[in-house]
Amino acid sequence: MTAQTARPGSAGPPGATGPADTRLPDGFRVVLDRRTRVLDDGAALLGGAPPRLVHLTAKARALLGTDATITVADAASRALARRLLDAGLAQPVPPAAPLERPVPADVTVVVPVKDRTAGLVRLLAALPAGLGGIVVVDDGSADPAAVPTAAAAHPVPVTVLRNDIARGPAAARNAGLAVATTRLVAFLDSDVVPRAGWLDPLLDRFADPAVGLAAPRIVALAAGGSWVSRYEAVRSSLDLGLDPAPVVPRSRVAYVPSAALLVRRDAVGAGFDERLQVAEDVDLVLRLYTEGWRLRYEPASHVAHDHRVDVGRWAARKAFYGTGAAPLALRHPGSVPPMVLSPWSAAVCALLLVQRRGAVVLAAGITAVATERLSRKLGRVRRPRATAVRLIGLGLAGALAQTAAALTRHFWPLAVAACLVSARARRAVALAAVAEGVVDWWTHRGHDPHGPGPLGHVLAHRIDDLGYGAGLWWGAWRHRTTAPLRPAGPAHQAGHSVRASPNG
Incomplete structure (x- = not known):
């Protein structure tokens, strides 16, 4: 174990450049996402992030084949796989033969910690052998000797850095990033425990040279327990679901939490913005996305998190998360809106809220007009009106x-x-409170067998929302902005058509 004093990190937004190479390697395989809908016997695809309608050329349809899988073998398959992958219409799957990708020795694990030495010991014990390095950053623990003592018990050498005064998790992670020499860096908080085999699925994503960040699924460390822990087991803000996805603003997976991340060191530059005490992970995601890096959520990798179970602390944490929306909305305009609605759908929802017969009739009329207008834009689809009805x-x-x-x-x-x-x-x-809560329970009920029943889920979900909303409004008032409260229009209309050919 070596002990050092942590050097200050960058005080401003770190600078980096986008990927120099975006070519998928030979043997790389993608398969259509389970949410992607195939139209006209494979002539068009609907789905992605954000949603779009993609028309395929005959050659592209032949490359996709009957098994909805593409294996990169030449320039044509490489271009089509990249197009579908970047659109969120397809997801990477294990190749038939191993690809060249990073190995554990290419990874330095960075752990920020403050006083939580028992969690640190538990985390270190779960790390795999053969890593390129382990850096623990003590962010102002009350006992200066506690973290070095805990790290010294680990059989593998650990570098320990210390901030005498706590500077926040972003600064602590940046201090570890600054001393890492490997090409990949894994950030793991001291309240997580990686499950066996967690690293390999993330490393697989870096076979794509354009991937700058990959994140695992965050699951509950302890099963059962209080009603809060049962709810968090299926609905934690850190758990982004069962399906792999690109991380794309304003999509199903719009961010990934910094509790567990694997990043390409060249992509993240100096790291997190230390001026942010909350939502620094979302800020990093938005910056990397803007720079052109591909970001992946990989639920085949599991990292367990020691969820808060005290009701007061849990609700306060939700409010804390909500305060991050205002600075994010100011830094990244339009990237974190509370709602994303097209003009016609916003009008329909507003009319339905009026709850008058005339308003409902007008809403039906607007929907019919939107359907007809969309059908006229879908002239290349075999059944444009039926497809428009489905899309609307x-x-x-x-x-x-x-x-x-x-x-x-x-x-x-x-x-x-x-x-x-x-x-x-x-x-x-x-x-809305009952229906949305029941639908939310139904949607997430399979995420963990120890989840709550519908009543417990709905009650916890409403408290979750009250906490986050309170933090959202407090943050907006504090920053004197309405930016995080303003709905936005979709980046792509549902009928937006893209012609996908294997030549790009």
Whole structure:
């Protein structure tokens, strides 16, 4: 073990450049995402992040084949695989033969810690053999000897750095990043425990030279317990679900938490922005995405997190997360809106909230007009009107789900004010609170066998939303901005058509 004093990191947003090489290697395989819908016998694909309609040439359809898989073997398959992968229409799968990719010796693990020495010992014991290095950054622990003593018990040499005064997790991670010499760096918080085999699926993602960051699924460390722990087991803000995905702003996986990350050192530059005490991980994701790096969420890799189970601390943490929306919205305009709605769907949702017969009829008319207009844009599709109905239906369902969630999460202070003066508002909010909560329980019920029942889930979900919404409004007031409260329009309309050929 070596002990050093941590050097100060960058005080401002770190600079980096995008990937120099985006060519997928021979043997790289992708398969259509399970959410991708195949239209016209394979002539078009619908899905991705953000959603889009992609028309395939005859040659592209032949390369995709009947098994919906592409194996990179030449320039044509390489271009098509890259196009579908970047669009979120396809996901990487294990190749038939091993590809050249980083190995554990190419990874330095950086662990920021403050006082949590028992968690540090537990984490170090779970790390695999053969790593390129382990750096523990003591961010101002009360006992200066505690962290070095815990690290010294680990059989593999550990470099220990120390900030005499706590500077925050971003600065602690940056201090470890600054001394790492390997090409990849894994950031692991001291309250996580990597599961066996967690590193290999993440390393596989770096066979793609354009990938700058890969993140595992964060699961619950302890099963069962209190109602909070049961809810967190299926609905933690750190757990981004069962399906692999590109990390793309304003999509299903719009961020990944810094509790566990594997990054390409050349991609992240000097690391996290130390001015941020919350949402520094989302800021990093948005910067890397803007620079052109591909970012991957890989749920085949599991890292367990010691979730908070005390109700007060848990709710306070949700509010703390909410305060990060304002600085993010100011730094990255339009990247973290509370809702993403097209003009027609926003109008329909607003009319339905009015709860009057005339408003419902007008909403139906707007939907019909939107469907007809979209069908005219889908002239290359074999059944444009049927496809338009399908697309509009999906868009409307998503808009209604977002509206219900926003009433009880982002805009609950306004919803409460409306409920005080309007019976219609009380009915709308009550319906949204129950319906959205039940749908959320149904959607996440399979994430962990120890999750709560529908009633417990709905109650916990509503507290979760109240905490986050309170933090969101506090952060907006503190930064004197409405940016995190303003809905946005979609980056791509549902009928946006892209012609995909194997030549790009």
